[in-house]
Amino acid sequence: MLRTFAYVRPGSVGEALEQLEERGARVHAGGTDLLGCLRDGVFEASKVVSLSRIGELRGITAAPDGELRIGAMATIAALAAHPAVKERFTALSDAASVVASPQLRNQGTLGGNLCQRPRCWYYRGGYDCVRKGGETCYAIGGENQYHAIFGGGACWIVHPSDTAPALMALDARVRLVGPKGARVLPLEKFYLLPDDDATKETVLEPGEIVLGVQVPPPAKGTRSAYRKVRARGSWDFAMAGLAWAIAMDDGRVADARLVLSGVAPAPWRLHAVEKLLIRQRLDAKTVARAAAAAVVGAKPLEQNAYKVPLVRGLVEDALGAASRA
Amino acid sequence: MSHDEQGKPAATATGVSRRGFITSVGSGAIGVAAAGALVKGAPPSPPPDTLKAGDLSAVTITVNGRRHQVLVEARWSLLYVLRDRLGLTGTKIGCERGECGACTVLIDGKARYACMTLAVEADGHEVTTVEGLMQGEELGPVQQAFAEDDAFQCGYCTPGQVMAAEGLLRENPSPTIEDVRHGMAGNICRCGAYAHIFTAVVKAADLKRGGR
Numbered sequence A: 001m002l003r004t005f006a007y008v009r010p011g012s013v014g015e016a017l018e019q020l021e022e023r024g025a026r027v028h029a030g031g032t033d034l035l036g037c038l039r040d041g042v043f044e045a046s047k048v049v050s051l052s053r054i055g056e057l058r059g060i061t062a063a064p065d066g067e068l069r070i071g072a073m074a075t076i077a078a079l080a081a082h083p084a085v086k087e088r089f090t091a092l093s094d095a096a097s098v099v100a101s102p103q104l105r106n107q108g109t110l111g112g113n114l115c116q117r118p119r120c121w122y123y124r125g126g127y128d129c130v131r132k133g134g135e136t137c138y139a140i141g142g143e144n145q146y147h148a149i150f151g152g153g154a155c156w157i158v159h160p161s162d163t164a165p166a167l168m169a170l171d172a173r174v175r176l177v178g179p180k181g182a183r184v185l186p187l188e189k190f191y192l193l194p195d196d197d198a199t200k201e202t203v204l205e206p207g208e209i210v211l212g213v214q215v216p217p218p219a220k221g222t223r224s225a226y227r228k229v230r231a232r233g234s235w236d237f238a239m240a241g242l243a244w245a246i247a248m249d250d251g252r253v254a255d256a257r258l259v260l261s262g263v264a265p266a267p268w269r270l271h272a273v274e275k276l277l278i279r280q281r282l283d284a285k286t287v288a289r290a291a292a293a294a295v296v297g298a299k300p301l302e303q304n305a306y307k308v309p310l311v312r313g314l315v316e317d318a319l320g321a322a323s324r325a
Numbered sequence B: 001m002s003h004d005e006q007g008k009p010a011a012t013a014t015g016v017s018r019r020g021f022i023t024s025v026g027s028g029a030i031g032v033a034a035a036g037a038l039v040k041g042a043p044p045s046p047p048p049d050t051l052k053a054g055d056l057s058a059v060t061i062t063v064n065g066r067r068h069q070v071l072v073e074a075r076w077s078l079l080y081v082l083r084d085r086l087g088l089t090g091t092k093i094g095c096e097r098g099e100c101g102a103c104t105v106l107i108d109g110k111a112r113y114a115c116m117t118l119a120v121e122a123d124g125h126e127v128t129t130v131e132g133l134m135q136g137e138e139l140g141p142v143q144q145a146f147a148e149d150d151a152f153q154c155g156y157c158t159p160g161q162v163m164a165a166e167g168l169l170r171e172n173p174s175p176t177i178e179d180v181r182h183g184m185a186g187n188i189c190r191c192g193a194y195a196h197i198f199t200a201v202v203k204a205a206d207l208k209r210g211g212r
Helices: A013-019 A032-040 A076-081 A083-088 A090-097 A102-107 A110-115 A163-169 A271-277 A284-294 A307-323 B028-038 B078-085 B141-148 B158-171 B177-183 B194-208
Strands: A006-009 A025-028 A047-050 A060-062 A068-071 A173-178 A181-186 A209-215 A222-229 A240-249 A252-261 B049-051 B057-063 B066-072 B104-107 B110-113 B126-128
Touching: A013 A047, A013 A173, A013 A209, A025 A032, A032 A110, A060 A083, A068 A083, A068 A110, A076 A083, A076 A090, A076 A102, A076 A110, A083 A090, A090 A163, A090 A222, A090 A240, A102 B110, A102 B158, A110 A163, A110 A209, A163 A222, A163 A240, A163 A252, A222 A307, A240 A307, A252 A271, A252 A307, A271 A284, A284 A307, B057 B078, B066 B078, B078 B104, B104 B158, B110 B158, B141 B158, B141 B194, B158 B177, B158 B194, B177 B194
Parallel strands: A006 A047, A025 A047, B057 B126
Antiparallel strands: A006 B049, A060 A068, A068 A209, A173 A181, A173 A209, A222 A240, A240 A252, B057 B066, B104 B110, B104 B126
């Protein structure tokens, strides 16, 4: 049984923000991560503020100009099944369809998926780790086969979201609203690394929530996809994954965005790879250079060096698929 | 899971919290909207539904077609309410962390984990449990297929497997074996009866279409 908390279900975003001003109030979107964290004692809640009655946050709409607008409370299942998402934002539909299990996709929301807390077993377990305000990252020198190879430092979690790297590859922006007003950020600027702040994964301020996500129409000739590699075929978090969106023009790369999941404390964009691909044909030589560039700067821990060749392979396979377009 | 932990309802019961919590007079959004419209000059949206910590408040949940008004604490899971308040013990307690699928029920026709759903979140919604798949004294098609294909060993995960299959078949009436594998991925069978479970789901699709 969970510890006692109050529950409130506002009918509007404004009311939700008012309710969230209370210290100890926590947002309930789908609730799948919130309830898990409360059960595991990762944090506590004096009040749970449910967004389930705010209808305006649920929609998925393809605007006439081609922009895709997704409300924070749209379920992952709705996203995976949406025809326009499948057809034109394939990386996102790929990612949504491999999130967790059918039951969790029916309940979990996009906003929740973007804001979920990490799955590191030290963070979820009873350890006073850096991310919980302690002094030690127990993954360093501990059981670290699923931890980060990029962007670590004070903390070596991997960000657990599949939809975030896909949305980042599709150049999405995220809409936030809080006590200080609304703001729109490129999704890349939404996430933090331990060097920025090792106790939170996003820039969300206290009382601030995600309203939704906007994805611009993909440029002509763009294809996108997401591939997730798991320890088993059934549902699991990514050991590593790669979301990519590549626009080809006359056999050459016009634009490329590649973002890894499961290897860093935030979705990990491969800027160097993107840069070297521009205006290139995707021949064997370019693919080999790209795969090598993808893992420059990787710092594997004791048990997760396998992620380095895994990332190389993901990049090789993705570029191979893009070249066969 | 232990019963002495379960909320001590006698000690915390202070009656229905009525302030702003209108579901005791109607089901969900309809009751709320009507109440808002009756108040002159009321703001466009009704006041938030509120449950105080530790209080018992009335929610209306339709389970297997029957409307129940239940007093719940905010922290109670739907799983706890189904089993320990409504006596529907077909839904099983497994991991209580959204991983094993033993507690799978349908909410508004979609498979969900009852352990990861607050009972108050089911307020105004329709829940189907394994008991609701019975057709009178007869087994429903998914249950029938599981029995015929011997799709279990110990049977503990079976109600959850059956409900996951029911949810899958309502969305995809003719799944391939690959669709079945993907669609049943949220349910663990510790005995490892997966091969029979997957063929049973394909058979259940046949039975639902009236085939044999």
